[in-house]
Amino acid sequence: MRFGFSGVSDVGLVREVNEDAFLLLPEEGLFCVADGMGGQAAGEVAARIAVEEMAEFFRLTGRDAEATWPFPEERDRSYGENRLLAGMKLANLRIHERAGADDGLQGMGTTLVCASFAGPGRELLVGHVGDSRAYLLRGGSLSQLTQDHSLLNDILRARQLTPEEIAAFPHKNVILRALGMHESVEVDVQRLELREDDLLLLCCDGLTGPVPDARIAEILRAGRGDLRRTAQALVDAANAAGGPDNVTCVLAQLLEA
Numbered sequence: 001m002r003f004g005f006s007g008v009s010d011v012g013l014v015r016e017v018n019e020d021a022f023l024l025l026p027e028e029g030l031f032c033v034a035d036g037m038g039g040q041a042a043g044e045v046a047a048r049i050a051v052e053e054m055a056e057f058f059r060l061t062g063r064d065a066e067a068t069w070p071f072p073e074e075r076d077r078s079y080g081e082n083r084l085l086a087g088m089k090l091a092n093l094r095i096h097e098r099a100g101a102d103d104g105l106q107g108m109g110t111t112l113v114c115a116s117f118a119g120p121g122r123e124l125l126v127g128h129v130g131d132s133r134a135y136l137l138r139g140g141s142l143s144q145l146t147q148d149h150s151l152l153n154d155i156l157r158a159r160q161l162t163p164e165e166i167a168a169f170p171h172k173n174v175i176l177r178a179l180g181m182h183e184s185v186e187v188d189v190q191r192l193e194l195r196e197d198d199l200l201l202l203c204c205d206g207l208t209g210p211v212p213d214a215r216i217a218e219i220l221r222a223g224r225g226d227l228r229r230t231a232q233a234l235v236d237a238a239n240a241a242g243g244p245d246n247v248t249c250v251l252a253q254l255l256e257a
Helices: 042-060 079-101 151-158 163-168 213-222 227-240
Strands: 002-010 020-025 030-037 109-117 123-129 133-138 141-144 188-193 199-203 247-256
Touching (some): 002 020, 002 227, 020 042, 020 247, 030 042, 030 199, 030 247, 042 079, 042 109, 079 109, 109 199, 109 247, 123 133, 141 213, 213 227, 227 247
Antiparallel strands (some): 002 247, 109 123, 123 188, 133 141, 133 199, 199 247
16 A cells, blocks of 8 residues: 655644654554653653554564464454554553653553554554544545543533633543553544545644644645645644644555555
């Protein structure tokens, strides 16, 4: 398969350290964004471990490799889904182990959203933990593929809040699920069939916090296939809105199946 892809990460205008990381691995059809947390430089470490483990695992378990899955309960799933789940769970375990072995890294964790172009056709798998998101631009319309694992999103599922109540909610940054928090983790995975000209966006909340979805859609529609310029325009929009956090965007487009 042939891909168009680009990734950009920026520290923003407020933070001193960029605790985000992203992965572009087109030879394995894998793209990821991680948003680390944990104080000092621990979040940076967690995010880096996440993307490095995903890259190593996917390189070791290519379609021609005989994979030995470390999570037997997942063996009844499809190859692509099994591979994505196992990679994310291994990344979680490595982060948890590293935090347990180093007092300075205790409590570190990271969100992770991954897109895996899983086979010879147009199937896309999206896996995520936390509040980093995946979006799909199709026919000029933007749809959010993932649901945040956050306290705010849990409350929104239980009852409706006004935009003013959401803006004033004091715990918007509370994440209920992240890699490294526990020895095991629940990963949400979904699959969809891509169409011609579909554009995938993976991003952290440094983009989706300050920049409304409508503005994100505007920028994606204006990109006209220049993914590098479009990814940079998204980062610029977050910084123009105050740049309150690190901001990372990855764009991927299937050009040929």
